[in-house]
Amino acid sequence: MGQIKTAVSLYSYQDEYVRGKMTLEDCIKELHGVQVKGVELLPDQMLHKAPFVADEDIKKWHATLGKYKIVPVCNDIFINTKLYNNRILTHDENLELLKNELRLAHKLGMCLVRLVSMTPTDIIEDALPLAEELNVAMALEVHAAMSFDIPQTKAFTDIMFKLESPYVGLVIDTGIFCRRFPRVAKEYFLQQGLTKELAEYIDKIYLEHECITSITIPETMPADLKRLIKSDLDELYVVLADGYENRPFNILDKYYPYIKHFHGKAYEMTEAGVEYSIDYKGLIDYLKHKNYDGYIATEYEGGRFALPGVNVDAVSQVRAQQKMFREYIS
Amino acid sequence: MFDNYVLLDKGFKNIEKNGKVIGYELQTFISYYRGIPLSMINTFEITVDGVKISHEKIKFSADGENFFTLDEMRTVTFYKWEYGQPGIIFVEQVGGLSAGKHEVELMESIRISYIPVPFIGRNTKILEIV
Numbered sequence: 511m512g513q514i515k516t517a518v519s520l521y522s523y524q525d526e527y528v529r530g531k532m533t534l535e536d537c538i539k540e541l542h543g544v545q546v547k548g549v550e551l552l553p554d555q556m557l558h559k560a561p562f563v564a565d566e567d568i569k570k571w572h573a574t575l576g577k578y579k580i581v582p583v584c585n586d587i588f589i590n591t592k593l594y595n596n597r598i599l600t601h602d603e604n605l606e607l608l609k610n611e612l613r614l615a616h617k618l619g620m621c622l623v624r625l626v627s628m629t630p631t632d633i634i635e636d637a638l639p640l641a642e643e644l645n646v647a648m649a650l651e652v653h654a655a656m657s658f659d660i661p662q663t664k665a666f667t668d669i670m671f672k673l674e675s676p677y678v679g680l681v682i683d684t685g686i687f688c689r690r691f692p693r694v695a696k697e698y699f700l701q702q703g704l705t706k707e708l709a710e711y712i713d714k715i716y717l718e719h720e721c722i723t724s725i726t727i728p729e730t731m732p733a734d735l736k737r738l739i740k741s742d743l744d745e746l747y748v749v750l751a752d753g754y755e756n757r758p759f760n761i762l763d764k765y766y767p768y769i770k771h772f773h774g775k776a777y778e779m780t781e782a783g784v785e786y787s788i789d790y791k792g793l794i795d796y797l798k799h800k801n802y803d804g805y806i807a808t809e810y811e812g813g814r815f816a817l818p819g820v821n822v823d824a825v826s827q828v829r830a831q832q833k834m835f836r837e838y839i840s
Numbered sequence: 841m842f843d844n845y846v847l848l849d850k851g852f853k854n855i856e857k858n859g860k861v862i863g864y865e866l867q868t869f870i871s872y873y874r875g876i877p878l879s880m881i882n883t884f885e886i887t888v889d890g891v892k893i894s895h896e897k898i899k900f901s902a903d904g905e906n907f908f909t910l911d912e913m914r915t916v917t918f919y920k921w922e923y924g925q926p927g928i929i930f931v932e933q934v935g936g937l938s939a940g941k942h943e944v945e946l947m948e949s950i951r952i953s954y955i956p957v958p959f960i961g962r963n964t965k966i967l968e969i970v
Contacts, residue, residue, distance in 0.1 A: 588874070
């Protein structure tokens with residue numbers, strides 16, 4: 511067996527990209543500079559007109575990967591089911607959108623597409639022949655707040671177990687393994703006026719549960735939490751609070767043969783060189799025990815919690831997480 | 841959380857056509873992390889110096905060439921508002937805005953397949969017509 515490989519999702523550099531500090535080529539060059547093997551891309555983010563990307567842009571993509579010796583690993587795709595404001599797309603329309611994405615992934619040299627959580631499951635089986643023909647696997651993202659318990663994910667895993675195809679699997683987002691509530695998220699909202707007692711309440715109950723959705727939704731919210739909500743911002747904080755989960759690693763046991771890829775979330779790499787919330791040592795040990803030899807791709811998301819006047823520094827955060835991965839893997 | 845992408849410091853200016861000022865423009869990034877077809881934009885709400893702009897006065901262009909009213913935009917699936925590409929909002933107002941500083945508030949609302957409610961970005965800035 512080989513060992514765990516690392517990649518970086520260019521999602522990590524979204525702030526630098528939107529502000530014109532880094533181009534797509536700069537991002538790939540950065541990966542080369544820090545000895546990263548693979549790249550994950552959101553075509554809707556860094557390629558124009560996706561999924562109908564111009565041939566010259568496809569050519570340039572391959573030339574850039576070749577120049578810096580980076581392997582294309584995973585294409586993160588979205589089915590725009592709400593394309594129109596007066597209806598949800600039909601099965602046939604969604605299927606066509608998925609097929610277009612599979613064709614683009616193939617052109618980009620990707621053998622895997624990440625289907626965003628809540629992707630309609632009724633199109634998977636119908637897209638399978640094309641996925642097989644193009645050698646592109648389809649994997650649903652298991653993401654906090656939309657992980658294994660929700661009906662849409664369960665519907666997908668039921669189909670996955672039924673089909674038993676190497677072209678249908680899962681991408682696990684490690685935000686489901688947050689051992690404590692991300693500090694950067696809390697500080698960002700505190701700075702905007704979040705009620706301090708509410709933040710402390712969430713921190714505390716977070717530690718006591720694998721998932722706090724039942725506590726944060728209005729229908730089942732405990733009265734003592736309700737009393738702490740004093741503003742729209744407080745309400746928003748509670749709505750977003752179940753976007754992190756505290757699951758044991760062995761929740762993956764049942765799904766392990768179908769796991770195609772991991773998103774290695776980074777909210778905050780601390781000065782000690784570890785992620786503040788996620789126990790990566792534990793996760794990598796679990797994966798080593800399973801002989802996992804696929805990729806884990808850095809997905810830095812702390813940038814959205816940058817305090818006013820503070821520049822996002824995804825480059826340093828990604829480097830720190832990759833350094834940590836290398837230490838744990840070797 | 842993408843509020844910082846709403847309203848750019850550049851591009852706030854009066855627009856002239858055939859020697860007459862017909863309105864003004866402002867620029868913004870999408871308050872999201874990827875590009876989407878224009879039909880997925882629910883609306884823009886603009887308030888300038890405390891006065892809300894009526895929606896039929898607003899046009900949007902993702903490329904600076906093709907402008908659509910908010911009503912027209914509902915069916916525009918061919919053009920995408922790319923991530924990192926400043927979108928241009930035109931407000932029809934004969935004579936435009938006076939030179940000097942103005943308080944501009946912009947709200948963007950888009951529809952995202954995996955989120956049950958509209959995704960909203962909002963920002964207020966003091967911008968200057970020179």
